[in-house]
Amino acid sequence: MLSQSIEDYLKIIYKLQHGSDAPTQVTTSLLAERMGVTAASATNMIKKLAEMNLLEYAPYKGVALREAGEKIALETIRHHRLIELYLSEALGYSWDAVDAEAERLEHAISEEFEERIDKMLGYPTIGAHGEPIPNKNGQIEEQTYARLSDIERGQRAVVKRVSDRDAAMLRYMNDMGLRLGTVVKVCEKAPFKGPLTLLIEEDQPRTLGLEVAHHIFVDPIR
């Protein structure tokens, strides 16, 4: 059995490699920051994972997952996203609470548990925040959506995915009435990285900071 720690490291490396923000090189310090440990600790673990042939390690340069490592990362991510969706659908958890709970549960569930909730949810392919859920074979359909912050004025778009990095931000989005599938229209964009004004589902206009809009992924209409 693999330790929780190892699963977490691999999961985060995968996310960094395939994330929408910085798909350059996964450095020790970036990994350390995401794991909430010091760089020295990250180096130790990296050496161990390289030893186990789970990743490619170029000292002072960075890491890249090998096939075996990616497989474990995707299994862990699958667990996480299935659990998040289950908590949300079956237990009524809110958008911002699922991540923390899933973070601990993902390491504790068996294959049987995974299969049962997968079935119960109807073999879903999209998670609670719009993320793709890897299938049992570790295949995943990476998506590419536009950021709401990049949408032109006047354009309408459907909310497809939100970043789950910040629970407070998720709660805020939720309070604004944003959900997966919500249709928004950009009415106004203030200059100099100013906020944008949105029409959410034909309701009254709302103003949203760019920072938040940057973490909302949409599909423009027409």
Add this chain to the structure above:
Amino acid sequence: MLSQSIEDYLKIIYKLQHGSDAPTQVTTSLLAERMGVTAASATNMIKKLAEMNLLEYAPYKGVALREAGEKIALETIRHHRLIELYLSEALGYSWDAVDAEAERLEHAISEEFEERIDKMLGYPTIGAHGEPIPNKNGQIEEQTYARLSDIERGQRAVVKRVSDRDAAMLRYMNDMGLRLGTVVKVCEKAPFKGPLTLLIEEDQPRTLGLEVAHHIFVDPIR
């Protein structure tokens, strides 16, 4: 936060103190055996728990939980039994599979998770194998049932609780058609600790070894 290990030790000590088999004195070796560790390891942990004022430790004699330790034990047991029932009721787990899964999950769930499944289950007081579920305040209603092995010939009784120590035995009981609430009648008891013959729910007679009957707790009728 308390470690999984600590929670497990306290839980097992509680069960040994209140178990139906040997409520004498909880010894180091008994605890070690149930935890699957060596006696030396158990001694170490006992000293640590005594240091934390979670239990009373008389070297060479044994241990007894103090109030704080019992509270933690009961919380852990509550988690375990709620999860078992949830797995059984909501996810269709079989009698013999719930324990192993709950064993890992009990340390991973939050208070919110506990509350949500508690509510979903209708605030149950009896677990999947008939055990009492401690309430949120750590109160528990200890039961005293007769063992099926002690029931007189001709007597009828209702199955109230089964031991969950051995998954294979649980599977066997299940295959025999035994469930909580099942009515059985003892038709025959072979001498010299021989097997007993049962009538299960007015079906055809079945023969059951004493060992198994010893782990089935019943409430005699009339």
Add this chain to the structure above:
DNA sequence: ACTTTATTTTAGTCAAGACTAAATTTACCT
């Protein structure tokens, strides 16, 4: 009461995975 045996405790190791402080490497700037 003394000896043998079983149980328990002590002493010393080990592995995981974190940390700090120091040394090293890379990168950047003029």
Add this chain to the structure above:
DNA sequence: AGGTAAATTTAGTCTTGACTAAAATAAAGT
């Protein structure tokens, strides 16, 4: 190209919770 700052790695420590082997204690038999 040389010098400095930032990033990374190395070296050494710590904690948790296991282990083995040896010592100490308790229990039991004659």
